[in-house]
Amino acid sequence: MNRAGAMTNEEAMAWVIRTRDPAFTDWDGFTVWLESDPANAEAYDVLMAADADLDAIIPPEPVAMPVPANDVGVPQRRPLRWIGGGAIAAALVAAVSVGMMNRADIYTVTTRPGETRSIALDDGTRIEVNGGTRLRLDRNDTRFAALDSGEAAFTVRHDAADPFRVTVGKAVFEDAGTVFNIVHTAGAVRIGVSEGEVIYNPGAEAISLPAGRGLTDDAQGLRVMDVAPAAVASWRQGRLVYANAAVSDISDDIGRSLGIALRTTPGARAMRFTGTIRLDRDPARFFAGAAPLMGLSAVRQGDTWLLKEGDGPQS
Template identity: 40%
Template sequence: MTDWTREMEEEAIAWLIRQRDPSFDDWETFEAWLAADAAHARAYAETAAADRDLDELLSGVSWPAEAEPDFDEPVVPSRRRWLGGALAASVALAVAAGSWLAWPSRDLYSVQTAAGERRTVVLADTKLELNGETRIELDRKDQRFARMEQGQALFTVRHDPAHPFRLETADATLVDAGTTFEVTTGGGALDLAVSEGMVVVDPGKAGIDVPAGQRFTLAKGQRTGRLSAVRPADVGAWRSGQLFYDGAPLSRVAADLQRNLGVPVSVNDAAATRPFRGVVRLDGGVEPTMARLGVLLGAPVRRSGKGWVIAGP
């Protein structure tokens, strides 16, 4: 049985909606509302974590046209014919682990960041913004190639039809034709979010179009991906100290916090798959961030040695 009123629930939903506005900056008022009554925090945490349809939560809100599509069903790839003009207007993402062996020899060198560290690398026509705990290999002979082993990075690429940019991960190959996208990879999973341009996902030699405003996720051990909506403004938002979530499991939240804050963050088994919706601010350092997270979740977030543990509800 809940201890909050319908009015509190409506206020919590209103806060979630307001926080989706890129210009929202009324954090002090929001935190004052949370602190005014413990039931406010529980109402917000329950509302944010509820695995409900976005259309119900955000009814009546107008979004940019590119963010409107919302696909919650698993996407089973279908066969796709490649036309020259299609490649000139999209990114090809093909599951091709190990396919790089067939390419000419390369002169690779590694660039990596530690947890809590960020780094920007500028190549000929590409800018790579690396978040913490990221490792990527670049080619001294070919600045239109990269191999990402793990981590998170935002890519801004200028199209060159004669020499497209290629990014390889353990699970996929991306051939870019001029776009901005974020890739998070590691542990056999892939998360691709597109803010500009188009991505064609091609696991198993079949194609799925992923336009700007869409996210493609491929879970560990899976060959079927999933599409969902993402606001273009949220792609790479970690660069400005904010993490946006729309139903992500707490295990992903913990990994992101560790990557950005530079301290170990884990989540116990009981809470690992719990979905979370909300905005986590990183300003103020580790302790203020973790304190805010505990309020948002309505669940304990405890210090453990040199790190932190997100406990179950």
């Protein structure tokens, strides 16, 4: 483990011990730490997965000795069991052999490329999950979701006193009575809002995204743009709607929605497209219509399809 990883584990263990204490109140500070780096939440979840074993690992508090009558003050309680930190840390690490996210309250929803799911939360919120997606939810907090990868559409029941938040990498999206769609890939985060309003990073940039607005954060930076509300999460209606979108993003969307392996040539990736693409589960039929529409051609190469420049015949 590198130095950064060791430091993250040390911080996570400190937070595990603190949050287990009944007197703990610094939830705001804990939230800031969790959201500052995805690795923090992962390390904390791994340690908390062994929560049931901690009492057997960490020795109980010693009984306080009586204070002689002529002594001033009261005996000081040991701070949050953070005694013999090295030994306890070693015991914790040794005990945590289970995988990340095995906590009973946190669960993960995953879909294969081409598969979709619909999730109804107890608070009235509905989440529709597109293919190739990994989403984390909390049974004890229906106002939380973490989109680790893929795409999901959220129809949120608004509660001003308890806003729904979606963490996406280091970003946080907070609803204000909203229908929105988020895409999270290795290199980018995209959101489009069709109803209500979303706040991007309320504790930092606090960018307001009302209906008809979208945001992209990728290698080119952070950008806000107009979007057609009807185009947001259009994959649910079997179509993909774009306005000057990069073919690199479109190819990701196609692969996720249809469950096919898709590559693009550098020239094709750099092209842009405006229009509507109808989804079809038959790849040959789909590309026969979609590729020429984008000014491209599609070539089948075994189990993979290649999108390239030119609108020649499909094969």
